[in-house]
Amino acid sequence: MQHKKSYIDARIEKANIDKGIIVLLTGNGKGKSSSALGMTCRALGYGMSISIVKFLKGIQDTGEDIFLAKQPNVQTTLMKTGFTWDTQDKAFDTKMAIKIWSEAEQYLTNQSIDLVVLDELTYMINYKYLDEQKILDVLVNRPKNQHVIITGRAASQNLIKLADTVSEVKDIKHAFRANIKAQKGVDL
Ligand code: ATP
Ligand code: MG
Numbered sequence: 001m002q003h004k005k006s007y008i009d010a011r012i013e014k015a016n017i018d019k020g021i022i023v024l025l026t027g028n029g030k031g032k033s034s035s036a037l038g039m040t041c042r043a044l045g046y047g048m049s050i051s052i053v054k055f056l057k058g059i060q061d062t063g064e065d066i067f068l069a070k071q072p073n074v075q076t077t078l079m080k081t082g083f084t085w086d087t088q089d090k091a092f093d094t095k096m097a098i099k100i101w102s103e104a105e106q107y108l109t110n111q112s113i114d115l116v117v118l119d120e121l122t123y124m125i126n127y128k129y130l131d132e133q134k135i136l137d138v139l140v141n142r143p144k145n146q147h148v149i150i151t152g153r154a155a156s157q158n159l160i161k162l163a164d165t166v167s168e169v170k171d172i173k174h175a176f177r178a179n180i181k182a183q184k185g186v187d188l
Pocket of ligand 2: 032033034120151152
């Protein structure tokens with residue numbers, strides 16, 4: 001234990017770089033967006049300013065949308081139109097995706113925003129609604145102390161390479177498969 005403690009102490013001492021980081025939360029299990037919202041709460045605790053961009057519109061507002069709407073340090077941008085999985089009009093959806101990305105870009109070039117959450121961004125890349133290279137360029141050139149959290153299944157190799165912290169949430173079991181519907185306060 002003593003040996004382990006000195007090893008950890010040495011590692012902590014070595015970790016002396018302070019910079020904005022990209023956290024990427026991917027995988028098929030539950031817990032990606034809610035983890036992003038957990039970090040949002042952490043940042044709020046320190047009075048940091050946060051912008052959240054949600055790239056997929058849910059069937060209804062989530063509990064955190066309702067809660068965060070009351071927080072002065074948070075602004076949320078949502079897909080306002082019916083951009084969901086059952087889309088029938090790719091041209092229209094692409095236009096909407098580009099529009100919402102341009103709002104994300106405003107945040108990612110604004111020094112006064114400490115944390116930007118790009119919720120479900122991976123789908124926009126995987127299904128080619130947005131140009132991956134443009135996204136990577138904006139992320140690389142963002143203000144140097146700004147943190148970014150990206151969520152969504154099946155993150156691309158380029159996103160993984162760029163991110164500083166990457167976690168894959170593994171699906172072992174989900175209540176939905178036992179016919180339990182999405183529960184308020186847990187799933188939405
Ligand atoms: P959460 O928002 O709960 O953290 P998530 O962001 O990891 O979930 P998404 O793929 O964005 O997962 O899906 C959001 C919704 O789908 C939530 O209601 C969540 O409970 C549900 N969900 C997530 N993973 C699964 C799964 N493996 N099977 C069924 N439903 C799932
Ligand atoms: Mg999610």
